[in-house]
Amino acid sequence: MIELPQVRNISRRFARVWNRNLVVYRKIWLVNFLVPLFEPLLYLTAFGVGLSALIGQVPYEGKELPYVVFIAPALLSITMMYNAFFENTYASFVRMYYQKTFDAMMATPLSLEDIIAGEIVWGATKSVIATAIMLFVVSLFGLVEYPHGLLILPLSFLGGLAFGAAGMVFTGIVPSIDMFNLPIFLFITPMFLFSGTFFPTDTLPDWAQSISHALPLTHLVNLCRMLALGEMHPAMILSVIYLLVFTVLLFPVALIVMRRRLIK
Amino acid sequence: MAEIVPIIDAQDLRKVFNGTTAVDGLTFQLFPGECLGLLGPNGAGKTSTIRMVYAFSPMNSGSLKVFGIDIETGWREIKARIGVCQQDNNLDPDLSVLQNLELFARYYDIPKKDAKDRARQLLQFIALEHRANDKVTSLSGGMMRRLVLARALINNPELLVLDEPTTGLDPQSRHQVWERLELLRANGLSILITTHYMDEAYRLCDRLIIMDHGKILVEGGPADLIRRYAGEEVVEIVNPGREVREFVQTSGFMHDMLDHRIILYGREDDHLFELIGEQFCKEGCIKRMATLEDVFLRLTGRGLRE
Numbered sequence: 001m002i003e004l005p006q007v008r009n010i011s012r013r014f015a016r017v018w019n020r021n022l023v024v025y026r027k028i029w030l031v032n033f034l035v036p037l038f039e040p041l042l043y044l045t046a047f048g049v050g051l052s053a054l055i056g057q058v059p060y061e062g063k064e065l066p067y068v069v070f071i072a073p074a075l076l077s078i079t080m081m082y083n084a085f086f087e088n089t090y091a092s093f094v095r096m097y098y099q100k101t102f103d104a105m106m107a108t109p110l111s112l113e114d115i116i117a118g119e120i121v122w123g124a125t126k127s128v129i130a131t132a133i134m135l136f137v138v139s140l141f142g143l144v145e146y147p148h149g150l151l152i153l154p155l156s157f158l159g160g161l162a163f164g165a166a167g168m169v170f171t172g173i174v175p176s177i178d179m180f181n182l183p184i185f186l187f188i189t190p191m192f193l194f195s196g197t198f199f200p201t202d203t204l205p206d207w208a209q210s211i212s213h214a215l216p217l218t219h220l221v222n223l224c225r226m227l228a229l230g231e232m233h234p235a236m237i238l239s240v241i242y243l244l245v246f247t248v249l250l251f252p253v254a255l256i257v258m259r260r261r262l263i264k
Numbered sequence: 265m266a267e268i269v270p271i272i273d274a275q276d277l278r279k280v281f282n283g284t285t286a287v288d289g290l291t292f293q294l295f296p297g298e299c300l301g302l303l304g305p306n307g308a309g310k311t312s313t314i315r316m317v318y319a320f321s322p323m324n325s326g327s328l329k330v331f332g333i334d335i336e337t338g339w340r341e342i343k344a345r346i347g348v349c350q351q352d353n354n355l356d357p358d359l360s361v362l363q364n365l366e367l368f369a370r371y372y373d374i375p376k377k378d379a380k381d382r383a384r385q386l387l388q389f390i391a392l393e394h395r396a397n398d399k400v401t402s403l404s405g406g407m408m409r410r411l412v413l414a415r416a417l418i419n420n421p422e423l424l425v426l427d428e429p430t431t432g433l434d435p436q437s438r439h440q441v442w443e444r445l446e447l448l449r450a451n452g453l454s455i456l457i458t459t460h461y462m463d464e465a466y467r468l469c470d471r472l473i474i475m476d477h478g479k480i481l482v483e484g485g486p487a488d489l490i491r492r493y494a495g496e497e498v499v500e501i502v503n504p505g506r507e508v509r510e511f512v513q514t515s516g517f518m519h520d521m522l523d524h525r526i527i528l529y530g531r532e533d534d535h536l537f538e539l540i541g542e543q544f545c546k547e548g549c550i551k552r553m554a555t556l557e558d559v560f561l562r563l564t565g566r567g568l569r570e
Contacts, residue, residue, distance in 0.1 A: 011340075016370050023367060024358040100354035106320055107348035108371035108419075109340045264281065264321050 005252035006259065009113035017110065017118025018125065025126070036079060036130040040137045043075050044068055047198070060200055060225070072143040073224035074197035076131055076152060077159065081217055083130045084123040084160035085188060088167035089180050092119050096171065102262060116258050120164040120251065127160025128153060145230025152227050159220045162243050165250040166216075172257025191217035196225075216246050269332045270295050271423050271454045272317060277326040279312045279478075286312040288478030289326070294423075299455040301469035303462075303560060306569040309478040310458040311351065311427055317456060318348045318425050331422065344372060347421030351428050353408045355400040361411060362387065362396040365418055372419040379418075386414040390444065406437025413444060424448065426457040430464060442467060462556040472556075476564045486556055494518075494558035495529035499536045502548040511544065520562065529554060 025032055048068035057064040095101040105115050135152055138144055144152075170183045194208070195201070195217035201209050212218050219239035226233055272294040279287040287309040294300045302310045315321040316328060319339040328335045330342045356364050362383055369379030387393045390410035392403075400408065409429065416424060429445070430438040438461075445468055449455060459465050465472055466486045474481045474489070482489060490496075495518060501508060504526045512519050517536065518529040530536040537551040 013371070013373065016367075016373075019370065020356075020359075020367050023363065027358075099357055100350075100352050101356055103320075103350060103352070104354040104356070104368075104415075105371060107318055107343065107346075107350060107416075108368065109344040109373070110371050111340070 003256050003260070005255040006111075006113050007252060007255065009111040010117050011111070011114055013110055014114040014117040014121065017105065017115050018122045021119070021122040022125070032129075033133060036133040037137060039079070040072075040075050040134050044072070044138070044141065047071050058200060065229075068141070069143055069229075070200075070225075071198060072138045072141075073152075073228040074195075074221050076134055076138070076156070076228075077195075077217060077221040077224045078192060078197060079130050079134050080127045080156045080159035080220060081163045081188070081191070083127040084162075084164035085167040087123040087126050088119060088164040089171055089183075090177065092123075092168060093171050093174070093177050093180070095119075096262070097177070106262075112259055112262055113255055116168060116255055120161060120168055120254065123164030123167065124157050124160030127164070128156045131156035144228045148227045148230045148232070152224055155220070155223055155227065158240070158243050158247070159216075162216055162220075162247045162250070165247055165254050168254035169250055169257055172254060172261050191215050196221050216243060219243055268295060270329075271298075271331060272300075272456065273327075273329040273332075274313075274317070275327045277313065277316060277328060278324045279309070279316060279321070280324050281312075285478055287316070287323075290475070290478065290480060292473055292480065292483070294454060294456055296454055297452045298471060299449050299457065299469045301465040301472045302456070302458045302475060303460075303465055303472055304458075304475040305564050308476045308564075310475065312478075313475075314425050314427055314456060314458060318346050319343050344419065345422050347416035347419060347424045349412050349416045349424075349426045349429050351431070353405075353412055355408060355411060355415070357399070357401050359400070360397050361392060361400055361403070364400055364411060365415055368415050369418045374419065382418060382420075386417055389417075390414045391440075404437075406433050406440060409433055409437065409441060410444070413441065417448075422454065424453055424455045426455065428458055428460065430459070430461065438464070462560060466556050474560060474563055481563050482559075489559050490554050490556055492559075493562055494554035495534075496532045496554055497530055497534070497536060498552050498554045498558060499528045499530070499540055500550040500552070501526040501528070501540065501545060502550070505544070508540065508544040511540075522566070527558070529558065 052067040055067045058067055058070040060070060102112070102115050106112060132153060135144065135149065139149065170180065174180060194204070194212050195215050196212065197217070201212045201218065204212060219242045223236055223239050226236055270293040272292070274290060274292050277287050277290040278285070290309070290313060302313060304310050312321070316323045317330060319335055319342055331345060333342055335342055356367070359367060365383035365386060366379050369382060370376070374382065384393070387396055390413065392407060392411060395403065395407065400411065403411065413429065430441050433441065442464065445455070449468070455468070457468065469486060471484065472486055472489060473483045482493070484492070503524055509521065509526065512521070512526055512528060517534070520527045528536055528540070537549065541549050
């Protein structure tokens with residue numbers, strides 16, 4: 001039997017689930033703010049001061065960029081990915097499995113689909129918050145061109161939805177919380193390294209370049225880098241479409257696997 | 265006379281999990297203001313049944329109407345009008361006691377202001393006002409259970425569904441919960457409850473359904489069930505000898521013959537205790553009232569369900 005995602009079960013009430021997570025987030029907002037505030041400083045010091053001396057300029061799209069200018073947008077993209085992916089894997093799994101928060105919610109007028117949608121949108125919201133803080137920090141170093149740089153914020157929402165939906169798919173299928181190591185090892189870490197984050201993808205062999213271009217983070221990094229450099233390019237539309245399609249495909253899959261897991 | 269619309273109208277409910285039938289053609293009704301208890305050993309299908317009633321799990325076949333609304337199409341409205349205490353204490357550990365109520369109210373679309381008022385009222389009702397801002401993880405088991413009950417009342421439900429509401433509580437806490445449930449019942453709230461405690465069922469329920477293997481065994485008022493299936497007076501004979509066994513077998517009294525014990529069920533005017541006591545046992549005979557536990561064990565057997 002083919003299962004269809006019950007998209008019509010999503011109502012505006014998903015915002016209540018989102019709100020619940022926001023209330024919890026605000027309780028320890030200071031801790032939540034510290035990571036995106038200081039993490040870029042660590043990276044910029046290590047890579048910018050330490051590695052820059054060895055590397056010097058990086059060729060990118062026909063330009064020579066100082067290494068810190070090259071990696072700053074990548075740090076933003078990685079933040080988007082991590083915040084949404086970890087929220088909708090570990091944190092959602094804890095709420096679902098250990099705290100039985102979803103079970104309690106399902107006894108109210110909320111549908112399972114409201115809950116999952118609320119969780120994924122929350123993951124994307126966390127991505128936006130962390131990106132905004134980090135954007136502020138790297139902007140202080142003059143690493144972002146404005147006004148283009150402001151578009152990084154809506155982009156962090158889209159990126160958050162994409163990686164949140166992917167995370168939720170894993171949450172729907174992993175037997176135990178330790179099993180998240182597998183998608184992280186197979187999916188997140190390779191992207192962290194090979195998506196044009198710390199070096200341009202065109203230094204890779206052709207086959208590796210094709211793989212890299214199939215990864216969502218590559219597109220997010222490209223978009224972020226162009227915006228930070230203050231450039232607009234028609235090819236950027238393709239990357240946006242890629243991320244939209246990725247989200248639109250994975251979101252219903254997340255609904256299906258979670259329904260299969262929780263509705264018995 | 266207008267016909268009374270039952271709060272729950274379940275017809276031939278069936279639920280199958282991976283090939284095992286948990287609920288096997290269950291038909292029952294719950295009428296307004298009634299407290300209906302579902303009793304049965306582990307795996308009898310009680311929780312599966314009530315999960316279908318609060319639209320948590322879909323049925324495989326049959327028809328189910330709650331408040332006269334079909335659950336397949338009207339689940340959201342039905343859920344908005346029901347309060348549920350699930351078996352686990354699934355309070356939100358990330359939130360305070362008060363927030364647990366306030367945010368839960370928001371899931372029902374209750375406006376913020378009303379949610380606040382209602383949460384305060386309910387905290388008073390369960391005598392936890394002084395713990396409003398504490399973490400739920402700091403509460404005792406009994407307090408958590410009361411909070412779960414308060415949370416189930418946040419939407420002013422017309423039907424309260426309770427899945428083993430006092431399992432694991434100390435006697436004081438159980439009585440605390442019972443007193444509140446009795447108050448709610450007196451106010452006309454309809455209640456569907458599952459329990460393993462016969463004293464709880466006897467005290468709270470107007471009507472009982474004893475079920476096993478997904479089917480209804482018997483149905484009726486607690487006192488009526490006791491009269492029908494365990495008589496009025498019970499005599500237990502410990503370590504019975506051969507003569508008394510033979511006597512009981514030929515006497516025609518309702519009885520259970522166990523390895524080291526005979527249990528005899530009779531009417532008050534049967535004078536069982538005098539009869540047996542004089543003839544057979546100088547000691548080791550116990551006379552007591554028939555209870556719901558007798559009914560339960562007689563109907564569902566004494567074998568372990570594991």
